[in-house]
Amino acid sequence: MTSPSRMTFRAINEEITQCIGDRMWEPGGLIPSERALAVEFGVARGTVNRALQELARAGLVERKRRTCTRVVLHPVRGARIAIPLVAQEIAASGATYRYRLLLRAERAASACDADRLGIEPGATLLHVRCLHYSDDRRYQLEDRLINPAIASDTLQESFEKEGPNEWLVAVAPFSRAEFTLSCRLAKRRGGTLLEIDPKAPVFIGERRTWLLARPITAVRMLHPHTHRLMTTL
Amino acid sequence: MTSPSRMTFRAINEEITQCIGDRMWEPGGLIPSERALAVEFGVARGTVNRALQELARAGLVERKRRTCTRVVLHPVRGARIAIPLVAQEIAASGATYRYRLLLRAERAASACDADRLGIEPGATLLHVRCLHYSDDRRYQLEDRLINPAIASDTLQESFEKEGPNEWLVAVAPFSRAEFTLSCRLAKRRGGTLLEIDPKAPVFIGERRTWLLARPITAVRMLHPHTHRLMTTL
């Protein structure tokens, strides 16, 4: 039991993690109540609460609404991987970046668009397609739908010199995002635009973002199958 | 301004998000201090603090230690995606799970193994290959190297009834992990074992874990290309 002067919620966090790691508290079993732990550690309940909230977020414990239970997870939690959002950022790690606009269209949302972006069918949207090059090699094909309602000057943007990402980050913050990763054969139009052998696979990342309930943008990013997404943690 | 009776930190969170979205507070600019916001919203500072901590975690604002600054992010943050580790967990969401062991071998590490797992060539390792089924459909092919040094009874494990994951989570906590995601054509042995058309792509996840500096396990997970990896945040 440490007591450097007063225990911080981080210390408590570690202490609890230790107990779980040492199997002092069994996987799937209850752990003492916040009030009990507060007494044991000699801190206020709020401090224990915060430590446990973090542990819950990290996936080490499960907390049940108003039940006396707090359970330690038996199965392991997923770890996390960071997706670099801006192709420019990636290219910035050594290679020279180049950008080319392929398509820019305002149109009424088809049923498919509406589903993808999360707006009403028939509403106006902006469709942008562009290529990101790394040292003159095609690095990413970006196909993006933008909700014009996010800013008054959306429809004035040409995206000729700069990609939509650069504009969006300056104009449209988001509070929620959803990611999907997958792969498929390149034969359809995306692969062609990437100049990939149609029989080779492409690596696909999709991202949708919202500001509160309002959809901002939906983007599909195609990479050659040589693409690797790596992270530590 | 909402006041359902008393403002919760979630309401404040939304209120602030709204302000940022409406560009009432400019990207890159300061926002009022916690104390000021507390007065404005008519709540305790702790409540504002919690709301802002969450917004910072979400990447909407940047907080500088003891500087009067709280800045709205200009560049976009990298977002994170959670990888579900245990096939069992995924299958647990509706489908019935089945497991089949294909290979279990102790052997001296080849140069390739050593590189993959991070141990000395020639050291003993455990090689396990198995299949995870979801409702009798092949869901994942798992190919795993295990460092026997992590536990005294590693080489006693048969893995016949239960996958290595279940055993590992109970026995070998890790402090560091590295992930790689990619895809390729199925033609090589992995694809065959998944019973996939050799011309179809497979989705590949790789994970390596360490406890401090000691390698624990390296696993390669192959999925049919229909696999989707999704996350919110």
Add this chain to the structure above:
DNA sequence: TAGTGGTCTAGACCACCAA
């Protein structure tokens, strides 16, 4: 009814940064 986690409060101390 007793106990729980979720949340808010009002107040406090700290270490630091800018002036």
Add this chain to the structure above:
DNA sequence: TGGTGGTCTAGACCACTAT
């Protein structure tokens, strides 16, 4: 030196669950 975010405290109310 005054303002800031980071943190802790002691106490409180709520809605709920298990008994």
